[in-house]
Amino acid sequence: MLKVSNLSVSYGNTRIIRNLNFSLGEDEILMLVGPTGCGKTTILQALAGLIPISEGQICLDNWRATPDRFVQPEKRNVGMVFQDFALFPHLSTEQNIYFRLKNKELAERWIQVLGLEELRHARPATLSGGQKQRVALARTLAHNPACVLLDEPLSNLDAALKDSLRWEIRNALKEAGVPAIWVTHDQEEALSVGDRIGVLNNGVLCQLDTPENCFSEPASRFVARFLGEASFLPGRLSDDQKTVHTTLGEAPAIPINDASDQVDLLIRPDDLSLQQDSTGHGHISWVRYEGGARFYAVQLDDDTEVKVRVSHEHRLEPGERVSLSIITTHPLAAYAKR
Ligand SMILES: Nc1ncnc2c1ncn2[C@@H]1O[C@H](COP(=O)(O)OP(=O)(O)OP(=O)(O)O)[C@@H](O)[C@H]1O
Numbered sequence: 001m002l003k004v005s006n007l008s009v010s011y012g013n014t015r016i017i018r019n020l021n022f023s024l025g026e027d028e029i030l031m032l033v034g035p036t037g038c039g040k041t042t043i044l045q046a047l048a049g050l051i052p053i054s055e056g057q058i059c060l061d062n063w064r065a066t067p068d069r070f071v072q073p074e075k076r077n078v079g080m081v082f083q084d085f086a087l088f089p090h091l092s093t094e095q096n097i098y099f100r101l102k103n104k105e106l107a108e109r110w111i112q113v114l115g116l117e118e119l120r121h122a123r124p125a126t127l128s129g130g131q132k133q134r135v136a137l138a139r140t141l142a143h144n145p146a147c148v149l150l151d152e153p154l155s156n157l158d159a160a161l162k163d164s165l166r167w168e169i170r171n172a173l174k175e176a177g178v179p180a181i182w183v184t185h186d187q188e189e190a191l192s193v194g195d196r197i198g199v200l201n202n203g204v205l206c207q208l209d210t211p212e213n214c215f216s217e218p219a220s221r222f223v224a225r226f227l228g229e230a231s232f233l234p235g236r237l238s239d240d241q242k243t244v245h246t247t248l249g250e251a252p253a254i255p256i257n258d259a260s261d262q263v264d265l266l267i268r269p270d271d272l273s274l275q276q277d278s279t280g281h282g283h284i285s286w287v288r289y290e291g292g293a294r295f296y297a298v299q300l301d302d303d304t305e306v307k308v309r310v311s312h313e314h315r316l317e318p319g320e321r322v323s324l325s326i327i328t329t330h331p332l333a334a335y336a337k338r
Contacts, residue, residue, distance in 0.1 A: 007020040016039045028195045032183045033183075040151075079149070080148075083152040085124070093116055097116075116135060129158075133153055148181075154184070199226055201226075206219055215227050215268075230266055233248065233265045244265050248272070254331040256335050262337040267306055269295065273310070281300050281322070282321070285318060
């Protein structure tokens with residue numbers, strides 16, 4: 001099991017990671033997300049032993065690293081997968097996977113599982129991006145790592161390939177039965193592939209929870225905005241704290257961090273329905289056509305802006321007046337009004 005306690009990491013006098021705590025189950029996949037520069041790669045590097053830590057400790061199976069007790073990267077049994085694949089260009093698929101490997105049996109298993117048999121003698125230059133990343137993953141897993149760290153493994157691939165490869169990688173990690181930390185900039189990838197999501201901001205873990213909880217009960221407005229489109233609708237929380245009354249109707253609510261009385265309700269674009277209505281709640285500010293859907297920004301008469309996603313068949317123009325209603329039946333997060 002991987003256990004990180006009170007971990008802090010600094011570059012010179014600048015603290016990059018502050019007081020990080022988490023542990024990962026046997027085959028758990030943690031998706032690490034956060035704005036650029038918030039410290040995601042720094043965490044991976046600290047876990048892999050590529051940079052020293054300034055406080056706290058990291059424990060994995062049979063080693064424990066602290067600021068005073070550095071454990072060399074080669075003693076950690078941590079596998080890394082990078083966005084640029086990091087394959088040796090002069091070696092074939094098989095030679096890349098066999099590199100520095102004592103037991104070739106495990107390599108053969110991953111060559112089969114990841115569908116690399118026919119590419120065994122190909123050089124990286126002749127492989128597609130997706131194939132290269134499968135080779136890199138096979139090479140990592142062939143070493144039987146105790147933990148795998150993936151730093152944006154799909155960011156150099158096109159959208160169609162990303163979608164299938166993310167599932168291949170997830171399945172391979174589950175089959176290997178290792179804990180993994182996967183850094184991504186893709187919200188959809190984080191929500192669909194992870195067992196849990198860690199949302200990092202400025203070196204601090206703001207929320208560590210299941211994808212569902214991070215999305216529907218974000219610990220803060222920052223997390224709400226980071227994991228998808230978020231509008232905040234003013235309302236009043238009932239005395240029993242279970243319902244919020246708004247200009248668009250009432251909705252079941254979950255108060256976040258002791259919110260009470262005057263609140264802002266988190267509205268996702270699919271929580272609302274929209275209809276043309278000359279006496280409605282506001283007007284359309286802009287619209288984006290998305291193929292299967294249309295995405296509208298609606299300016300309410302109290303100046304609040306809410307975003308709504310509806311079927312592409314629902315065609316309205318900027319300036320048209322509309323009414324909105326809350327159609328969700330699940331509770332919506334309510335934050336204390338600022
Ligand atoms: N070797 C270094 N020396 C000094 N500062 C560094 C070094 N490497 C990274 N940093 C700083 O540490 C902070 C965190 O960087 P890091 O690469 O971990 O962020 P990240 O969340 O992975 O960003 P991105 O999403 O853009 O990849 C940044 O402010 C960066 O400038």
